[in-house]
Amino acid sequence: MKTSAxxxxxxxxxxxxxxxxVRVENLTVRFGQKTAVADADxxxxxxQILAMVGPSGCGxxxxxxxxxxxxxxxxxxxxxxxxxxxxxxxxxMSSGILRRRVxxxxxxxxxxPMSIIENLEFPLREHGxxxxxxxxxxxxxxxxxxxxxxxxxxxxKDPALTLSxxxxxxxxxARALVLEPDVxxxxxxxxxxxxxxxxxxxxxxxxxxxxxxxxxxTHNLAQARRIADEMVVFWVEHxxxxxxxxxxxxxxxTAPVHPTTRxxxxxxxx
Amino acid sequence: MVKTVSSNSDGLVSLVLWGLxxxxxxxxxxxxxxxxxxxxxxxxxxxxxxxxxxxxxxxGIAPLIVSTLLVLAVCMAVVIPVxxxxxxAITEFLAPEGRWQATLLRSLDLxxxxxxxxxxxxxxxxxxxxxxxxxxxxxxxxxxxxxxxPLFVRITASALAMVPxxxxxxxxxxxxxxxxxxxxxxxxxxxxxxxxxxxxxxxRSLAETxxxxxxxxxxxxxxxxxxxxxxxLAVHIYDLSMNVSGGDPAAGATSLVLVVxxxxxxxITRKVLPDRTF
Amino acid sequence: MAMILQRFRAARAKDLFVQSAVLLFAGxxxxxxxxxxxxxxxxxxxxLTGTGIPGFFLDRRWYPLEGEFGMAAMLAGTLSxxxxxxxxxxxxxxxxxVFMRYYAPPAFASFYRRLLELLSGIPSVVFGFWGLIVxxxxxxxxxxxxxxxxxxxxxxxxxxxxxxxxxxxxxxxQVPRSHWLAGTALGLGRWAxxxxxxxxxxxxxxxxxxxxxxxxxxxxxxxxxxxxxxxVQLPASVFxxxxxxxxxxxxxxxxxxxxxRTALFVSGLILLVMTxxxxxxxxxxxxxxxxxx
Numbered sequence: 001m002k003t004s005a006x007x008x009x010x011x012x013x014x015x016x017x018x019x020x021x022v023r024v025e026n027l028t029v030r031f032g033q034k035t036a037v038a039d040a041d042x043x044x045x046x047x048q049i050l051a052m053v054g055p056s057g058c059g060x061x062x063x064x065x066x067x068x069x070x071x072x073x074x075x076x077x078x079x080x081x082x083x084x085x086x087x088x089x090x091x092x093m094s095s096g097i098l099r100r101r102v103x104x105x106x107x108x109x110x111x112x113p114m115s116i117i118e119n120l121e122f123p124l125r126e127h128g129x130x131x132x133x134x135x136x137x138x139x140x141x142x143x144x145x146x147x148x149x150x151x152x153x154x155x156x157k158d159p160a161l162t163l164s165x166x167x168x169x170x171x172x173x174a175r176a177l178v179l180e181p182d183v184x185x186x187x188x189x190x191x192x193x194x195x196x197x198x199x200x201x202x203x204x205x206x207x208x209x210x211x212x213x214x215x216x217x218t219h220n221l222a223q224a225r226r227i228a229d230e231m232v233v234f235w236v237e238h239x240x241x242x243x244x245x246x247x248x249x250x251x252x253x254t255a256p257v258h259p260t261t262r263x264x265x266x267x268x269x270x
Numbered sequence: 271m272v273k274t275v276s277s278n279s280d281g282l283v284s285l286v287l288w289g290l291x292x293x294x295x296x297x298x299x300x301x302x303x304x305x306x307x308x309x310x311x312x313x314x315x316x317x318x319x320x321x322x323x324x325x326x327x328x329x330g331i332a333p334l335i336v337s338t339l340l341v342l343a344v345c346m347a348v349v350i351p352v353x354x355x356x357x358x359a360i361t362e363f364l365a366p367e368g369r370w371q372a373t374l375l376r377s378l379d380l381x382x383x384x385x386x387x388x389x390x391x392x393x394x395x396x397x398x399x400x401x402x403x404x405x406x407x408x409x410x411x412x413x414x415x416x417x418x419x420p421l422f423v424r425i426t427a428s429a430l431a432m433v434p435x436x437x438x439x440x441x442x443x444x445x446x447x448x449x450x451x452x453x454x455x456x457x458x459x460x461x462x463x464x465x466x467x468x469x470x471x472x473x474r475s476l477a478e479t480x481x482x483x484x485x486x487x488x489x490x491x492x493x494x495x496x497x498x499x500x501x502x503l504a505v506h507i508y509d510l511s512m513n514v515s516g517g518d519p520a521a522g523a524t525s526l527v528l529v530v531x532x533x534x535x536x537x538i539t540r541k542v543l544p545d546r547t548f
Numbered sequence: 549m550a551m552i553l554q555r556f557r558a559a560r561a562k563d564l565f566v567q568s569a570v571l572l573f574a575g576x577x578x579x580x581x582x583x584x585x586x587x588x589x590x591x592x593x594x595x596l597t598g599t600g601i602p603g604f605f606l607d608r609r610w611y612p613l614e615g616e617f618g619m620a621a622m623l624a625g626t627l628s629x630x631x632x633x634x635x636x637x638x639x640x641x642x643x644x645x646v647f648m649r650y651y652a653p654p655a656f657a658s659f660y661r662r663l664l665e666l667l668s669g670i671p672s673v674v675f676g677f678w679g680l681i682v683x684x685x686x687x688x689x690x691x692x693x694x695x696x697x698x699x700x701x702x703x704x705x706x707x708x709x710x711x712x713x714x715x716x717x718x719x720x721x722q723v724p725r726s727h728w729l730a731g732t733a734l735g736l737g738r739w740a741x742x743x744x745x746x747x748x749x750x751x752x753x754x755x756x757x758x759x760x761x762x763x764x765x766x767x768x769x770x771x772x773x774x775x776x777x778x779x780v781q782l783p784a785s786v787f788x789x790x791x792x793x794x795x796x797x798x799x800x801x802x803x804x805x806x807x808x809r810t811a812l813f814v815s816g817l818i819l820l821v822m823t824x825x826x827x828x829x830x831x832x833x834x835x836x837x838x839x840x841x
Contacts, residue, residue: 070442075366099445106443110436112455122454123444172440179444283739287647290640291660297706298667301678308681355573363570374578376831381581383760383827384820385767387794391801391816392584395591416580423577448563477671480769480794484801507673511680512774518681525674532669 019182019213020086020101021046022067027081029062029071035240036062040081042232042243049205049214051224051249054234054264059241060217064185067215068102069095085183100127103176107188109168111160111175116152119160119171120178127179142178146170146204166197173204184208186216190223202227221265225249233261302529309526312519318527322490325514326506331524333492337407337500338476340493341486344411345475349418350468356419357426358452382420386480389417394484405499410486417481418471425470429463430456466543473535476528479504503528588820591813604814610780612800612808619815621782625697625790628783629772630765632701633708637765638758640705641712642747648713649720650742661717668710676774679703684775692787695777701786703771711761719753720746756830763826767819769794793819 024042028035037059044050052060065071067083069090083090090098111119120139121132129135143149148170152163160171169189176184186205190198206227208214218224224231232246245258256262320330356374364371393413403409433456441451457464479502487499488509501509507524510517589596595617607618644664648657679699688694723746731741747754769792777789778799791799793815804812 068443070439073442096445099443104443106436106439108436110434110440112437112440113459114454122450123446126444126446126450175440175444280737280739284651287643287651290643291647291652291656294640294644294709295660295663298663301675301682301706304678304682305674352573352577355570356577358570359574363567363574374574377578377581379831380824380827381584383763383767383823384581384584385769385794385823387767387769387797388584388588388816388820391591391797391813392587394801395587395813396583416584419577419580449566452566473669477669479671479673480798483798504671504673507671507677508770508774511673511677521677525677528671529674532671533666536666536669 018046019211021048022183022213022215023082023084023087024063024067025082025084027063027066027079027083029059029066030078031074032076037241040241040243042246044213044215044230046213047210048229049209049216049227050230050232051228052215052217052232052234053219053221053224054241055236056219057241058234058236060234061187062241064187064215064217065104067183067185068099068104070104096127100179101181102183102185103179103181104185105169105173105176105187105189108192109165109172111163111168111171114160115157116160116163116171117156119175123175123179138178138180139174142174143171145177145207146174147200148174164197166193166200169193169197169201170204173201181212183213184215186214188217188219191219225253233258233264235260235264305522305525305529308519308522309524312523313526317523321492325517326490326510326520327514327516328520331503331506331527333490334501334503334506334524337486337493338502340407340496340500341411341414341482341502342472342475344408344496345414345418346468346472348412348415349422349471352415353419353422353426353467353471354464356423357430360423360427361430362448362452362456378420378423381416382424384417386417386478389413389481390484392416393481398485403497405485405487405489406497407486407493407500408496410482410500410502411496413481413485414475414478417478418475421474422467422471425467426460426464429460429467432463433459462542466539469535469539469542473532473539476502476532476535477504478502479508483508585820588813588817592810592817595807595810595814604818608782610796612804612811615807617807617811617814619793619818621780622791622793622796622815623818624782625776625780626766626792626794628697628786628790629700629704629776629792630762632697632786633704633765634758634762636701636705637708637712637761641709642716642754644709644713645716645720646742646747648717650738650746661714664710664713667706668714672707672768672771673774675703675707676771679771679775687787690787692785693777693789695775695789696787697776697783697790698786700772700776700790700792703775704765704768707768707771708761708765711764712758715757715761716750716754719750719757722753723749752834752836756833759826759830759833763823763830766826767794767823769798773798 022042022044024040027037027040029037040059040063042050042063052064054060062071066079067085067090071077072079085093085098085102093101112122114122117136117139120142121135124135124138129138140149143152148167151167152158160168163171169192173189189205190201193201202223205214205216209229216228228249230247231249231252233244233252234241235244236242237244245252245256245261252261253265256265317330318335319332321332322334323329356378360371360374364374390413393409393416397403397409397412398405403412437455437459438451441455482502482505486502486505488501488505489499490501490506491498493500503524507521507528510521510524604617604619605623606620607616608620609616609618610621644660648660652660679702683699683702684694686694687696687699727745727749728741731745736744772792773795776792776795778791778795779789780791780796781788783790797812797815800808801812
């Protein structure tokens, strides 16, 4: 397994360009009367892992899903502000290109009701990768990248839903990686998994540093401390989600500025 | 059943409810039993595969079975594509809670309330006369399609809506095209619901008479084409019991055949969708 | 366009084509009911003069071959049979639903539900046939010719019963279980909870369902035709025969010409308007009463 992961690593490190950074400027998202997120500013540097932490309902997932335009699909949503991937506003990109460059992983593993290999080849076909051989190869690489190749190579045609929860989530990560995105959005990817599966997924995420720009929403402060380079803390103020502090992870845990951050990170609140 | 504190009125109410249950059950079984007995008397293999004789008093119902199947075929050939498209429009292509979706839903609600004889009148005026199809299986099938459509759409739309949201999220995040989403995931996942919708619509159509007497007509012969007039099983029961003296035994046997077919369809639906009631 | 359609996931030609086809078909489905209304109206038009219309409702004299098209007797026939049917079906139907949901042991409940589902699928001609050979002679022993308002009401009631009970059952199913638990916590007996908590909560659905089933009953043709005797008269008692509006169309359409035929279309239009009105009432009930439960 280690060999295949290394091979996949090598493939990616051979990419000449560094992945783009992500910037969110002054974002406000409203659903009808309710404001989910207000005046959010966020910067993720190229190749970094940024964690968004905070209690439930602060708008973290809403903001995350607005980076690849998923939030825009909700009927009746009003979004103001700018979202930029590598200095290009996402409104100027077609949804096909945007979601090829920005991949997403959800909280509850959601592989398609198809075979394991189809889960990966289907999106490739959708995005115009002709040639079955080419698709098979890219799928193989993606599975190797998440450490699944060894586990599933003898049963690629089995339904994806026969995999365990942790395997399904790694499959979903592979599915996001198979399109060779530059940015990855992870919405609490480990919260529905048992500790062992969670650790495996976390290891995959950790290996993404440098080759991808990663934004991860997590409830697990210990996890954020382990894998995130930078951190952003959300909180609800007057029924609206806001960012109260941002900065390097270690600083937020050892010398937080905002009193709520101090209480939250010391586990006294949230 | 959660246990609750009992009281005096509870006992009385319970008695009344059990009494009504017994009454309804007895009357229903009485009716079904009568049909069974009367029908069995007259039923035979010849009945099912033979041609009618003596205005239907004797002989069999083979041409009627064929006519019935043809009318159903025409009906479903229209209902399934139009109904699928309409259900897809409701769940996938029209803005939810929007004006157009509401209009479509309201229109279907109205359509489902139209009395069957009015469908018969309309079918006569529009399909038979205006479109020149005359008394034919085609007219009958098309008129029946108008009647069966709302039921099919309702069940299909609810089956489509039950596909887990998580699949949709994943498809959105991967920018899967709408067509691929429908063809590769949405429709396959709802296939059992769509099958149930089909079977229930067939069942409803089988039970129809008023729609067909002015569109498909009364002719008892074996139909040669869709433009021929044809009599369905339900219409045959009506004719035998109302217009043909001594036609009761044959009507009973035909009723039995029809009820058996419907029971079988009911059982199939239960197999296909075990935990849904409509 | 952006207002009526969900945002595109990927605006490809394939998507555009399929979308247009789907919306076209859906459009066809949407206008069917409009076309029906228009057709009925056009066919009825010759007799829909200002002076003629009240006559349909007030005049009892239906002598179509002599140009008299009074439908009052037939309206009375339709309404009396329907009212009797609902009088029977509504309480028994609601009782059946309450029984299935809160009183019956699981085996009985499941049996009952299956039986009602089976009944709801039985063709109206079969109901009518049984009514004709069993009920009508029985009623004749009591009074009158047998074919009567009573026969129609009983048969129609039996037909509508499963629909009312299944509709009520599904309305009751939607009441949150917590309501029952709240009632138990207050120490209420089973009937008290049903009567004061569950039924009121489901009231809008139950009522709307009954309104719709009334519409079904109004529009029913075959069963009523077969057992009511089809004599055009105002019934003096439930044992007298009547002719319903629906039966009239079924009986006379085959040989009606000219104004007679137009009059039949007028009666069809009246039926359409009545059932459409009931659908509207049901919708209003759903919307208004939803606030209270």
